[in-house]
Amino acid sequence: xxxxxxxSVTGAAGQIGYALLFRIATGExxxxxxxxxxxxxxxxxxxxxxLGVVMELDDSAFxxxxxxxxxxxxxxxxxxxxxxxLVGSVPxxxxxxxxxxxxxxxxxxxxxxxxxxxxxxxxxxxxxxGNPCNTNALIAMRNAAGVPEDRFFAMTRLDENxxxxxxxxxxxxHASDVTNLCIWGNHSATQxxxxxxxxxxxxxxxxxIRDEEWLRGExxxxxxxxxAAIIKARGASSAASAANAxxxxxxxxxxxxxxxxxxxxxxxxxxxxxIEPGLIxxxxxxxxxxxxxxxxxxxxxxxxxxxxIDATIAELKEEREAVKDxxx
Ligand code: NAX
Numbered sequence: 466x467x468x469x470x471x472x473s474v475t476g477a478a479g480q481i482g483y484a485l486l487f488r489i490a491t492g493e494x495x496x497x498x499x500x501x502x503x504x505x506x507x508x509x510x511x512x513x514x515x516l517g518v519v520m521e522l523d524d525s526a527f528x529x530x531x532x533x534x535x536x537x538x539x540x541x542x543x544x545x546x547x548x549x550x551l552v553g554s555v556p557x558x559x560x561x562x563x564x565x566x567x568x569x570x571x572x573x574x575x576x577x578x579x580x581x582x583x584x585x586x587x588x589x590x591x592x593x594x595g596n597p598c599n600t601n602a603l604i605a606m607r608n609a610a611g612v613p614e615d616r617f618f619a620m621t622r623l624d625e626n627x628x629x630x631x632x633x634x635x636x637x638x639h640a641s642d643v644t645n646l647c648i649w650g651n652h653s654a655t656q657x658x659x660x661x662x663x664x665x666x667x668x669x670x671x672x673x674i675r676d677e678e679w680l681r682g683e684x685x686x687x688x689x690x691x692x693a694a695i696i697k698a699r700g701a702s703s704a705a706s707a708a709n710a711x712x713x714x715x716x717x718x719x720x721x722x723x724x725x726x727x728x729x730x731x732x733x734x735x736x737x738x739x740i741e742p743g744l745i746x747x748x749x750x751x752x753x754x755x756x757x758x759x760x761x762x763x764x765x766x767x768x769x770x771x772x773x774i775d776a777t778i779a780e781l782k783e784e785r786e787a788v789k790d791x792x793x
Pocket of ligand 1: 475476477478479480481482506507508511552553554555556573593594595596597598620621622623624652692702703704707
């Protein structure tokens with residue numbers, strides 16, 4: 466057995482937390498010889514519910530679950546973390562403007578960024594799920610002095626998985642037959658699921674699905690609005706699929722990406738594809754054999770795609786402007 470790896474999770478008593486923690490504890494992410502320490506961070510009112518989750522984790526008697534700590538204290542919560550999964554955030558309530566939400570959640574991520582910098586392991590990777598996740602990741606990154614920028618990620622994998630599933634269903638294939646699917650930009654209704662570079666069974670999507678109107682229209686809006694459709698159907702936002710996507714993201718960042726493929730995750734832009742450096746934007750990413758990642762270069766971007774990418778990047782800039790006081 467290896468020494469335990471520490472995973473810190475905020476919002477651990479929430480519905481994504483509930484779907485996430487048990488799968489981390491099984492060894493699904495780090496392997497069957499890798500014990501895990503969980504450090505679960507919540508706000509005071511959610512501690513009783515969190516204790517219930519811990520009782521259930523205990524009752525699962527997971528062989529690889531080394532220890533569990535519950536806390537409201539960020540320094541304690543991020544001590545030794547190799548992964549910080551920032552899931553907790555305040556949901557948008559009636560009457561709240563997007564700017565209000567950015568401000569309220571932004572403050573959470575300044576203190577979390579600082580606490581990560583003070584306490585996490587040298588190899589820490591930070592995956593932000595809590596919305597607005599791109600801008601929250603930007604705030605955490607800009608407040609985590611000393612932690613390299615390439616360790617901060619915001620989740621767009623759920624969008625990628627949703628897009629693959631829609632394309633697969635239209636083409637009558639399995640979602641695993643769809644590859645090279647990049648979500649560009651923001652995890653929001655402006656995101657762009659790039660069908661122009663995606664493939665189905667190795668062939669360009671546009672050769673397999675000869676319905677350009679559907680690809681440019683309904684496909685994109687279905688992916689962009691899938692979260693709202695799930696809330697309408699379930700009466701609650703996506704949880705199991707969101708947790709699954711967080712796990713997919715971690716796996717994709719740990720393991721080398723299969724030859725010729727890429728995966729979607731929002732990273733700190735290095736200026737690739739004309740995206741302003743420093744923004745946390747979703748792009749096509751490849752994980753290298755040494756565990757670092759790179760932006761896939763040279764993908765053709767046609768005028769239609771460029772317009773969509775420009776719109777989602779413009780939104781990210783507006784969000785950044787709204788939280789500029791929180792960026793150090
Ligand atoms: P829940 O409301 O079920 O859980 C959120 C939890 O966060 C609560 O237990 C709450 O007590 C806790 N929390 C709030 N403030 C906190 C703080 N300062 N420190 C620690 N914990 C805190 O929401 P859930 O359904 O689990 O969703 C969590 C977040 O994921 C939301 O922001 C949601 O919008 C976001 N999502 C992001 C997705 C993505 O693809 N990036 C998709 C799914 C989801 O919508």
